[in-house]
Amino acid sequence: xxxxxxNSFVIAEAGKCIGCKxxxxxxxxVHNQDNGVAASVGTITMPVLPRLYVIRSDSFAMPVQCxxxxxxxxxxxxxxQAIRQEEGAILIDEDxCIGCKxxxxACPFGAVSLYKxxxxxxxxxxxxxxxxxxxxxxxxxxxxxxxxxxCRNIASAANTVSEETVTSVAVDQSGRLxxxxxxxxxxxxxxxxxxxxxxxxxxxGESRSRTAADVGSLRSLRL
Amino acid sequence: xxxxxxxxxxxxxxxxxxxxxxxxxxxxxxxxxxASVCPVDAITGEAGTPQSIDAHxxxxxxxxxxxxxxxxxxxxxxxxxxxxxxxxxxxxSSVRExxxxxxxxxxxxxxxxxxxxxxxxxxxxxxxVIRVSxxxxxxxxxGTLTPGKMAAALRRLNFDRVYDTNFGADVTIMEEGSxxxxxxxxxxxxxxxxSCCPAWVKHAExxxxxxxxxxxxxxxxxxxxxxxxxxxxxxxxxxxxxxILSVAVMPCTCKKFEAGREEMNVDGHQEVDLVITTRxxxxxxxxxxxxxxxxxxxxxxxxxxxxxxxGTIFGATGGVMEAAIRTGYELMxxxxxxxxxxxxxxxxxGIRTAAVQIGDLELKVAMVAGLxxxxxxxxxxxxxxxxxxxxxxxxxxxxxxxxxxxPKLLLETQRKSAYQARKSSIYRHDANQKVRKSHENxxxxxxxKDFLGEPLGHxxxxxxxxxxxxxxxxxxxx
Numbered sequence: 001x002x003x004x005x006x007n008s009f010v011i012a013e014a015g016k017c018i019g020c021k022x023x024x025x026x027x028x029x030v031h032n033q034d035n036g037v038a039a040s041v042g043t044i045t046m047p048v049l050p051r052l053y054v055i056r057s058d059s060f061a062m063p064v065q066c067x068x069x070x071x072x073x074x075x076x077x078x079x080x081q082a083i084r085q086e087e088g089a090i091l092i093d094e095d096x097c098i099g100c101k102x103x104x105x106a107c108p109f110g111a112v113s114l115y116k117x118x119x120x121x122x123x124x125x126x127x128x129x130x131x132x133x134x135x136x137x138x139x140x141x142x143x144x145x146x147x148x149x150x151c152r153n154i155a156s157a158a159n160t161v162s163e164e165t166v167t168s169v170a171v172d173q174s175g176r177l178x179x180x181x182x183x184x185x186x187x188x189x190x191x192x193x194x195x196x197x198x199x200x201x202x203x204x205g206e207s208r209s210r211t212a213a214d215v216g217s218l219r220s221l222r223l
Numbered sequence: 224x225x226x227x228x229x230x231x232x233x234x235x236x237x238x239x240x241x242x243x244x245x246x247x248x249x250x251x252x253x254x255x256x257x258a259s260v261c262p263v264d265a266i267t268g269e270a271g272t273p274q275s276i277d278a279h280x281x282x283x284x285x286x287x288x289x290x291x292x293x294x295x296x297x298x299x300x301x302x303x304x305x306x307x308x309x310x311x312x313x314x315x316s317s318v319r320e321x322x323x324x325x326x327x328x329x330x331x332x333x334x335x336x337x338x339x340x341x342x343x344x345x346x347x348x349x350x351x352v353i354r355v356s357x358x359x360x361x362x363x364x365x366g367t368l369t370p371g372k373m374a375a376a377l378r379r380l381n382f383d384r385v386y387d388t389n390f391g392a393d394v395t396i397m398e399e400g401s402x403x404x405x406x407x408x409x410x411x412x413x414x415x416x417x418s419c420c421p422a423w424v425k426h427a428e429x430x431x432x433x434x435x436x437x438x439x440x441x442x443x444x445x446x447x448x449x450x451x452x453x454x455x456x457x458x459x460x461x462x463x464x465x466x467i468l469s470v471a472v473m474p475c476t477c478k479k480f481e482a483g484r485e486e487m488n489v490d491g492h493q494e495v496d497l498v499i500t501t502r503x504x505x506x507x508x509x510x511x512x513x514x515x516x517x518x519x520x521x522x523x524x525x526x527x528x529x530x531x532x533x534g535t536i537f538g539a540t541g542g543v544m545e546a547a548i549r550t551g552y553e554l555m556x557x558x559x560x561x562x563x564x565x566x567x568x569x570x571x572x573g574i575r576t577a578a579v580q581i582g583d584l585e586l587k588v589a590m591v592a593g594l595x596x597x598x599x600x601x602x603x604x605x606x607x608x609x610x611x612x613x614x615x616x617x618x619x620x621x622x623x624x625x626x627x628x629x630p631k632l633l634l635e636t637q638r639k640s641a642y643q644a645r646k647s648s649i650y651r652h653d654a655n656q657k658v659r660k661s662h663e664n665x666x667x668x669x670x671x672k673d674f675l676g677e678p679l680g681h682x683x684x685x686x687x688x689x690x691x692x693x694x695x696x697x698x699x700x701x
């Protein structure tokens with residue numbers, strides 16, 4: 001019998017997060033290699049659009065991102081079936097997305113954002129829809145939904161986790177972000193200087209009555 | 224200080240009062256990662272609130288700029304517009320990369336305007352490590368070596384002469400090596416510290432002014448080239464020094480401070496008028512629409528563009544020491560040095576020491592990479608117990624390869640491999656040079672024959688040596 005395994009997700013400990021936004025930057029970097037983003041900040045030609053966000057209050061900071069819900073409400077409301085469950089993660093097919101915002105409204109965590117779509121570092125224009133700009137009709141930029149995909153569609157996400165792994169990358173002497181030390185952690189987890197982020201891969205039934213939303217439940221989940 | 228750009232009086236001189244390193248309070252999240260890499264504890268503030276920089280302590284190394292990840296997000300527009308922030312930061316308006324909280328005063332905008340002036344004779348020099356890191360700004364792998372493309376790009380930016388700080392490094396070895404030999408022979412003012420890292424010099428002036436006589440009196444290679452540009456090269460080209468715009472491309476943010484020091488002038492002319500960083504050069508190349516990756520390789524200009532392998536390795540920690548020993552050994556023993564590649568000096572530890580047998584002398588040397596490691600050595604010198612003859616100090620963790628003006632990495636996890644690749648590239652460049660000792664560089668031999676006379680001679684003292692000043696807090700307040 002096939003064993004059911006809940007989706008993995010990344011969660012932060014607010015007590016550890018220092019609000020540096022290194023996770024946001026890393027998330028953006030590894031997801032935009034097709035947009036010309038390499039190792040150096042100077043290769044960026046578009047706004048930084050991460051798939052998780054550091055939220056702040058007077059007393060704490062912590063990144064918030066997709067919880068990869070088992071009965072994902074975003075998928076339930078997507079009118080074009082652009083949101084799917086694939087190998088333990090909830091993913092958005094960005095080509096299919098029509099930017100309707102239903103997923104963003106349905107998400108209980110505010111983990112979905114809508115931003116312009118980019119290709120080769122340039123805004124992607126729509127083929128038909130136009131808007132008035134500078135006194136004339138211009139093709140409107142495509143807008144799509146972005147959210148955490150656990151770095152699933154990235155060949156490898158610069159997921160270097162240990163000093164040894166970093167050294168193994170050094171041998172390759174490459175500035176490419178595709179270099180991987182063999183790890184499989186999402187980029188945000190691997191770059192956090194305070195180890196505030198954790199990739200949680202729960203096993204069904206072990207969280208008992210507590211929900212995954214409770215940070216304290218991390219202790220009872222088998223990582 | 225004399226202003227060398229008549230049309231823009233006062234603006235070309237980089238004033239000492241500009242702290243150069245800034246933290247944008249609108250963007251700073253108070254994570255204090257900058258404070259954790261600051262070697263002199265110059266960054267202050269409560270966690271979670273915007274940080275401040277103590278300009279007196281700050282050595283302008285720019286490591287905070289490299290570490291900062293707090294950027295202006297698309298989703299939360301900051302109070303000032305992006306265009307206004309770029310202008311305030313001295314950056315050209317075409318810059319598209321994100322704006323971070325920690326940044327250095329830019330001179331790209333000012334340089335762009337100056338380069339468009341046909342009346343000026345525009346001269347540029349590039350530090351050894353720009354050629355091993357510039358390509359990263361165009362998406363090429365870490366450590367890609369591009370001296371030829373760099374020279375070609377600088378010509379297309381409208382520079383009349385493309386010179387090389389590596390040549391200045393060779394001159395430094397001639398002067399500093401001779402100075403070391405003199406001090407070792409006389410036993411005076413030992414140990415001798417290198418003086419080519421301006422952040423180290425500022426730190427020594429701030430925290431150990433009583434030990435300044437232990438610093439070599441040599442100006443840095445950048446300033447030496449600056450002095451020669453406005454004298455030797457001006458003479459060769461038949462140009463009035465007052466018409467020359469002397470520009471340096473550096474991996475270092477503190478070089479902006481060094482160029483603005485009052486004593487860094489020759490016959491009333493500022494030696495280096497403008498300093499831009501590796502990142503700023505890349506921004507100017509993109510601004511002009513130059514296709515860097517497909518540029519042909521072009522040579523540097525003569526006479527200040529011919530360099531040896533010894534000049535090249537200045538960019539890595541231990542490089543100055545290795546270059547100095549290659550020449551010092553031969554000057555002292557009049558014999559060829561048995562091995563040119565001094566592996567025992569290479570490495571990346573904070574402090575490395577070695578003993579080198581030169582004839583009858585056992586020369587004891589130390590290399591310090593990272594200012595946080597220098598305090599123990601300074602204490603030994605103050606107590607008179609320091610066992611070394613010669614000490615190289617570089618403020619940044621791995622020397623200039625890890626300078627504050629170098630390409631900024633998106634992922635902290637790649638820092639180690641980036642520095643290692645840049646360093647390997649420098650050593651590879653050295654190994655492929657026909658001439659690998661400063662004193663065997665034909666252009667250096669000609670410089671001394673035609674212009675300077677001899678190392679430590681009258682002309683050298685006038686152009687290439689300087690004095691350092693105390694910057695202790697007590698004196699600054701008075």
